[in-house]
Amino acid sequence: GESVGLHLPTLSVQEGDNSIINCAYSNSASDYFIWYKQESGKGPQFIIDIRSNMDKRQGQRVTVLLNKTVKHLSLQIAATQPGDSAVYFCAENIRAGTGGFKTIFGAGTRLFVKA
Amino acid sequence: DSGVTQTPKHLITATGQRVTLRCSPRSGDLSVYWYQQSLDQGLQFLIQYYNGEERAKGNILERFSAQQFPDLHSELNLSSLELGDSALYFCASSVDWGGNEQFFGPGTRLTVL
Numbered sequence: 001g002e003s004v005g006l007h008l009p010t011l012s013v014q015e016g017d018n019s020i021i022n023c024a025y026s027n028s029a030s031d032y033f034i035w036y037k038q039e040s041g042k043g044p045q046f047i048i049d050i051r052s053n054m055d056k057r058q059g060q061r062v063t064v065l066l067n068k069t070v071k072h073l074s075l076q077i078a079a080t081q082p083g084d085s086a087v088y089f090c091a092e093n094i095r096a097g098t099g100g101f102k103t104i105f106g107a108g109t110r111l112f113v114k115a
Numbered sequence: 116d117s118g119v120t121q122t123p124k125h126l127i128t129a130t131g132q133r134v135t136l137r138c139s140p141r142s143g144d145l146s147v148y149w150y151q152q153s154l155d156q157g158l159q160f161l162i163q164y165y166n167g168e169e170r171a172k173g174n175i176l177e178r179f180s181a182q183q184f185p186d187l188h189s190e191l192n193l194s195s196l197e198l199g200d201s202a203l204y205f206c207a208s209s210v211d212w213g214g215n216e217q218f219f220g221p222g223t224r225l226t227v228l
Binding site: 032034042043044045046049089093096097098099100101102103104105106107108 | 117119150157158159160163165168169170172173207212213215216218219220221
């Protein structure tokens with residue numbers, strides 16, 4: 001079935017260090033993979049996406065890597081800051097219905113940044 | 116602030132009742148999505164509308180229904196409520212039907228007693 005999961009539910013890093021959040025997926029039909037960040041009491045916030053035919057995409061302080069061979073996705077955050085503390089979700093967009101997409105979210109990883 | 120608004124912020128009701136959650140997408144966004152977030156099920160996609168038409172459905176219960184109106188706002192109707200329906204309900208919007216970059220509202224917390 002369709003599922004997107006995470007290897008580590010909790011990650012604790014020192015401020016200034018790099019963070020790596022991992023995700024495994026099982027659906028090979030996804031067009032896009034996406035990372036969202038959810039701070040306490042708020043809705044998820046888009047971070048970055050990557051098309052399924054790409055291996056790497058960089059944004060501001062973030063890099064997403066996609067390894068389709070092992071169905072693995074990762075989010076790297078450079079120079080992690082206290083404001084990066086949140087729950088991070090990987091998600092995949094799958095074509096569904098009548099020209100629509102459904103977004104399947106993983107379980108989430110909580111990132112703690114220690115000052 | 117994502118630009119997506121949801122009302123009400125909190126809703127407390129009893130089992131068997133019916134409630135309506137409302138969402139206004141960002142200005143210019145044509146797609147609206149509904150999600151349920153609970154502790155045991157995580158974030159679950161319910162349904163997508165694009166410019167008034169249903170485009171994709173997730174594991175949405177038959178007791179739940181939604182619609183998107185000509186002014187693009189959307190409503191999620193939950194009926195015959197059960198204790199297990201207690202959750203955060205998020206609405207999100209995107210410019211087009213592709214839905215990669217979705218902007219989420221602050222959510223409606225539903226408590227069924």
